[in-house]
Structures are given as C-alpha cells and as structure tokens.
C-alpha cells in the first residue's frame with residue numbers, strides 16, 4: 001500500500017510517495033492556493049494511494065483544493081496533521097502549541113529522531129524559521145524571519161530603490177545596489193543561524209548540530225560559519241515518521 005505525503009508551504013507544495021520505509025523521491029511545485037495543473041497531471045496516472053497525509057501551512061484554500069482532488073481521484077479523505085504539545089519525548093515550547101507551524105513540528109520530530117544531542121533547525125523558504133531543541137526532546141522555541149525573496153520584495157515595495165536583480169557575491173558587503181540587497185538578506189539569515197547556534201551550544205553545554213532545509217538552503221549554506229548539514233526533505237521525512245508511528 002502506498003501513501004502520498006504532502007508538505008504545503010506558502011509558496012510551494014512538496015509531495016512524495018512513501019513506498020517503503022523511507023525511500024522516496026520528492027517533487028516540488030509552486031501552488032497559488034490550489035493543486036497546480038502539473039501536479040494534477042502526475043496524480044492522475046498514479047496507482048491510487050491508500051492514505052493521503054498532509055502538513056499544511058499554506059492556507060485553507062489549498063487545503064480544500066487537495067481535499068476535492070483526493071475525493072475526485074481516489075475517493076480518499078486527506079488526513080491533515082496537527083501539532084501536538086507532546087509527541088514521545090518532544091515537548092513543544094509554545095504555550096499554545098497549535099500556533100506553531102506544523103512544518104516546524106514535523107521538522108523537529110525528524111531532527112530529534114535522526115540526530116543525537118541538541119539541534120538547530122533552519123528552514124529557509126517563503127519565511128525562514130529557526131527551531132532549537134535539546135537532546136532530551138525539549139523544544140526551546142525559535143525565531144521567524146521573512147524569507148530572502150520576501151526581504152527583497154518588501155524592501156523594494158517600501159522604498160524608491162531601483163529594481164536591480166543580483167546574486168550575493170559571498171561577501172557580507174557590496175559596492176552596488178543589487179548585490180548590497182542580496183548580501184543583506186542572505187547575511188541576515190545566515191548570521192541569525194550562527195547566533196542561535198552559539199546560544200544553543202551554551203544552553204546544551206555541548207556543540208549542537210545544525211540542519212538546513214527549504215528552497216533557499218543552498219543560498220545561505222556558504223554564508224553560515226557553524227557546521228551544518230543539508231536535509232532538503234526534512235519536513236516530508238517528519239511526516240513519514242509521524243504516520244508510521246500513528247498507524
């Protein structure tokens with residue numbers, strides 16, 4: 001029996017078929033509040049999945065679109081995962097855990113299960129989220145920044161700065177507008193990662209691990225000084241793990 005796993009962010013939808021334990025290939029598509037046409041075309045020719053498991057932070061409209069498609073294609077009711085205050089030894093720091101994005105919770109589950117000791121998770125997508133967890137499963141909390149693209153677009157929307165596209169040069173300062181903006185956003189995201197890494201090391205009393213995920217992970221990786229590991233499918237892996245242990 002095959003499960004379809006779905007991680008819906010504010011910009012992109014990631015999906016994978018969980019055929020066996022954890023061998024799956026991830027596909028990414030931009031959504032605009034509905035299941036995009038190229039994904040529909042792929043799903044149309046799938047063997048009907050036995051379950052459809054969804055982590056959704058992309059809003060009610062795209063969730064409803066997934067529900068309609070699942071009914072129409074497979075007569076299946078999607079299972080939307082929600083955050084639990086405690087899951088095994090993982091305890092969420094938020095006073096109201098339901099406020100924590102489910103993508104962050106799934107990333108925490110996977111990070112804690114797959115890494116010994118304290119972990120800093122950096123998920124750089126539409127927004128950038130940071131989560132700190134100790135080796136005993138205690139979540140300390142986190143931080144949220146606008147994503148790199150959003151930093152740039154909000155800066156340009158709120159000023160008269162001319163629109164000049166540029167990629168950062170790898171240095172933390174620049175000598176032209178486009179590179180200065182690109183450098184600013186990438187360095188901001190990376191610098192907060194390094195700062196939180198230091199704070200977590202202090203809290204944990206040992207060197208933590210850092211996991212990097214999200215569409216902008218490779219844009220920020222080289223600007224981060226602390227050692228970090230890329231895990232592009234962290235949220236989907238967390239989803240696969242939650243379902244395995246739920247059923």
Ligand SMILES: Nc1ncnc2c1ncn2[C@@H]1O[C@H](COP(=O)(O)OP(=O)(O)OP(=O)(O)O)[C@@H](O)[C@H]1O
Pocket residue numbers: 008009010011012013057103124125126127128147148149150213214215216
């Ligand atoms: N207009 C845009 N708004 C936001 N992000 C954009 C835009 N255009 C391009 N991007 C880029 O799209 C990618 C989105 O990353 P990713 O796929 O990880 O996000 P997501 O999972 O949809 O977001 P999130 O989980 O933060 O809601 C990033 O590389 C981001 O910089």
Ligand SMILES: CC(C)(CO)[C@@H](O)C(=O)NCCC(=O)O
Pocket residue numbers: 009010057099100101102103104125127128129144
């Ligand atoms: C921050 C995002 C958008 C990142 O995907 C998502 O995790 C979310 O909508 N979170 C809710 C707010 C919070 O986590 O505190």
Ligand SMILES: [K+]
Pocket residue numbers: 009103123125214235
């Ligand atoms: K994400």
